[in-house]
Structures are given as C-alpha cells and as structure tokens.
Amino acid sequence: MSTAATPQQPTPERIFDAINAYQQTESVKAAIELEIFTAIGEGSTTAATIAKRAKASERGVRTLCDFLTIHGFLTKDGEQYGLAPDAAVFLNKTSPAYIGGAIGFLLTPRVREANARTTDAVRQGGSALGEGNMVPDNPDWVKFAEAMMPLMMMPAQIMASELRKGGEAKKVLDIAAGHGVYGIFVAKQNPAAQIYACDWKDVLAVAERNAQKMGVGDRHHPIPGSAFDVDFGGGYDLALVTNFLHHFNPAVCTAFMKKVHASLVPGGRAAIAEIVPNPDRVSPPMQAAFSMMMLTTTPEGDAYTFAEIEKMSKDAGFSRVEMAETPLGLDSMIVAYR
C-alpha cells in the first residue's frame, strides 16, 4: 500500500488530466475573452488590478490566473502574475503576432459539437455532422481567414522564399486562398507575378483587402467559387495548394490534383502546404493529432503522409514530388512538378 504514490506505479492522474483537459480549452478561451494576458502585459499584475481592468471578480481572476500558471501561460511570484514568453508574443492583444482571434474559428459551436460527438464520428468513420464544415459558403471560413492571418504571415513568407529559389513565378494560382497571404507573399517576392486567388466569394473579400493593404492589390485577381467547379484557366507556372487536401479523401484529392496539373505549363510547380504526419501516423504529435480534427469535422478528410501526397500527385500526372526541408510552422511544403 505504501508504494501507491511512487511514480513507477501506474496512476490515474494522467487519465483524469485528459478527462478534464477541456478545462484548459475553457480557461484559455476565458482569458482571451477577458483580455487577461493584455491586462498583465499593460502592467496590471495582481488579481485585484487585473480584475478591475477585466470587470471581473478578484476571486475568479485569481483562480483563472493560477490555473493559467499551472499550465505554463503565466508566471507567479508572490501575488504578482507575469506573462510566459509564448503568451507575451501570441496572446497579448497589443502584440503584432496576437492569435487570440483564433478561438473564433477553432472553437465555433459547430466544431465543438462535431468533437462532442467523437464517439459517433469513430463509429461512422467521419464527422457526425455529415458535411461538417465543407458546406458551400460556410461563414466559418471567413472567421478562419481573419483569425488565422497573423499566424500565417511567417509560414507564408518562408514558403514564398523557398519557392523563389526554384525560379521566378509569373502566373500564380492560389487555391483556397483564405486570408490570401500565401499568394500575397509570392507576389511581393516575384515582382512580375499575377496572382489568381480562388475561394468562396466572402472569403476572397478578406484576401482582396489584405492584398490591397500589403501593396499588391493590382496584381491580385479573384476567382470566386468552389475550387472543384470553377474554371481556373491555364498557363500557370505555380499553383499554391495550401491546407486544402486534408479536407477530402484520397480519390477526391487525386482528381483535384489532375485539375491543378492541367492548369500548369510544362515544368510548372504545384506547391502543397499540408500538415504531414510521419508514416507511423503518431508523430510529430501536433501533426499526427490533426487527423482527429479531420475525422470529427469532415466527412472523409485526413492528415496525409508524404507517401500518400506523393501518390496522389503522381497519380494525377506530376512527374516528381519533393518535400522541402524547411517546415512552414505546423505545415510542411511539398512541391510537385509537372
């Protein structure tokens, strides 16, 4: 009995941690909504002063800040709270890299409901909500485009730089452009490039606005509609297929890559940004875990390995498929050559 608490023995602690893990979700969400990180960044560092700024109870703020300290987002020294480095960069509203808006997309009632029905999703092998977030003109994608842009700035710059090494792009297709920054950075690094951005009409408005702001509005052209149905035209030397394939099954991806292939000039490149797990499908942890989000929120999507993306691309007619060495944050870049 006396060995019950020794670390070598199995303990239920990690199981309870996982069962109660949703409290992390709720607490980080609450802290973003109440601007706790911003308050601390501004110098309100005690429960009393943070509570005053947040118009919240001191007791509630103390409990929340302690919880955030336990999970590594704040520091605590006596009664003083401080921002951990990640929180200072990404959760303080005055930081240029603020990503707090991401809860607006990641935690929509639809996504939460889809995940609350994980048991059903496992039973049927796809989202319990049927079409999941794949319905046409889903307003969640507008939220996504707006919320994710700050986070995508750096990966988009890295992607554009890497692609520039392979030659100057002139006519560029930006599929499921979203916030538009992938195409926008290609435009910035390729002065003659014309960008043709495809997405739902309301989403493209976000991309257009960003293109204007970032000084490439005159070289940014909309193709509104479903990437499966619209006419891309042809003559592209570069197609950007960013965070798109994971929403669909391999057969649909292959058929789609055929359409991309047909839009490219000989020697043209398709640059695929995807969350790519290793062949074991359980590493790296964040990339591999993304498969669960696709199971719960899409009918047939998945996080695909390099071998799977290579097969889809080759089956679609691409001659050579290469993984770029530099990761784009959570994404990897895979280049398929026509």
Added chain:
Amino acid sequence: MSTAATPQQPTPERIFDAINAYQQTESVKAAIELEIFTAIGEGSTTAATIAKRAKASERGVRTLCDFLTIHGFLTKDGEQYGLAPDAAVFLNKTSPAYIGGAIGFLLTPRVREANARTTDAVRQGGSALGEGNMVPDNPDWVKFAEAMMPLMMMPAQIMASELRKGGEAKKVLDIAAGHGVYGIFVAKQNPAAQIYACDWKDVLAVAERNAQKMGVGDRHHPIPGSAFDVDFGGGYDLALVTNFLHHFNPAVCTAFMKKVHASLVPGGRAAIAEIVPNPDRVSPPMQAAFSMMMLTTTPEGDAYTFAEIEKMSKDAGFSRVEMAETPLGLDSMIVAYR
C-alpha cells in the same frame, strides 16, 4: 526567419494545444464508451479487429487509437496497438481498478455547461449555474458515489490505516459518505467501531450496499439528509470529513467544523480528506488546478491550503491540527483534535 522553428523561440504550439485540449476529453470519453481499451486488453490489437469488436469504422478507430497513442494511453508498433500501463490498470473494464465510469460523474452535461461558462464564472466569482451541483438530492452525487468507488478504495484503506495508528475508533461519523468506503475501511480496521454515515438518501443507498458487500453492513447506520441540517447526535471519537469542505466558503466551513467539534468526545478526532494545494496555489499541479473546478461548479467553493483548513478548524474550536505525511492519492489527510 530561419530561426522561427527553433525551440528557443516562442511558438504558438502550446497555445493551440491548450485551445484544442478538449479533444483529449472527447477522445478518452469516446474510447471508454466504445470500450477500446478493453478490446485491446482482450487481444484485439489492430484497427480492423478493434473496429469489429467496437462496431465502429476501421478508419475512425485507427484515428482514435493514433490520437490516444500520441497522448500516451496506447502504444503503437507497426499496425499493433497496446495498452500503456495506466490504461491497462484503469481503463480496461476487466481490471479491478477500472475507473472509466468516472466520466459519468466528471462529464455530466451540468459540469460541462458550468465549465463552458468559465468566462462568466470568472466575472462573478462563482459558478455561472448558481447553486452549481450543490442543490439538494442532486442525482449527480449518486453517479459520483458509484463511479468513484474503485478509485477511492486505496485512499480509503490508507486513511483507515493511518487513523488506526492513532488509536481504535468506536463511534464514527462519516460525513458526506458517498460510496461509503472511507467509513467502511475504518469499520474493517476497528472491529468494535459503529459507523454513522450521513449523505442524501439515494446516495446512502449506495454506501449501505457497499457496506453489506464488504461485510460491515451490521455496523453501518444511515443518517439521511443535509450534513448542515441533520442532527448527528454525539459521543463520536472520530469524524470523517472527506472531500466536503471544498464545496463551501471558509465561513461556512468554519461553522460546519463547529458542528463536527460539538459531536466529538474530548480528545476525539476529525479526519479531513481534502485536495490541498501548496501556499503558492499553483502547485502541485493537479491539486492546485482543482480550484478552477470549484470556481466553475460551486457558488463559493475552493481548494484550500493547509493554513486555511487549520484556521477553519481552530476557529471552530479544535486545539491541534496536523497534516498526515502519507497522501491519499490526490487528497491529503488533515487531522484536527478536539
């Protein structure tokens, strides 16, 4: 730019991990509901064979099992899944220490809803659902009594052994008895002890059943009703106050400890089992994090430090208050002497 992925730099990964942490909750819940751990324990170790036993899709099971592997509850070797030690002991239904039933109490719609309103709880300094789970005869406590019993067997045995060292108990008050095992193990280790167990009537039925099963039914007596309102009687040499105080504010706890004090003979002991954080309130992590659950689910409860419990007890008239060295799992034992 090229240093963006180096570990020294702040990254948003841990923030996204926390925002998506609810997926761990949903996945462990789904795996318990689908008896995935039990299936693997029985020898169904591939996605195909687990899926067959679970009447689920192979694709869904593969994704779920990969997710559980990422989070350390399963192992994966090629296509073969195995149980990690914690999962083998606590999540396989055929294990005597199975705790999967705990989701029935920990993840009730009411608890989930209370936590979904964490922002409101922080604003008002208590559960957004008002009385939270403190309403009389809340059926959740019956679920709790049934679900938590396997997990409480070992802490209850440790507690009874520790208390036995301080002398034989004869008349024992078991407050908020729940599953009853704290009092039952005291009865087993003190052959002359008579146990008077107080809880809501429907909960006491669970405790009575367990007392019968464990052979001490004839020395186990019910006191149905609210621990605040019922007459305990007197002449007790031991009172068990297990996981009770954290539901209430310090003034209520102090008043309640006065009632306990009055029920004890001179020299009698109150044995308090509580989740006790350190004075910094941010360690140990699981104990300190419990404060958030009390904020969201009770009007005024909290995880109290030793100093706070000592003060409540002394203000209630106890002469000496000591922390026992041996932890009872997540709980600590504090003994207050009349």
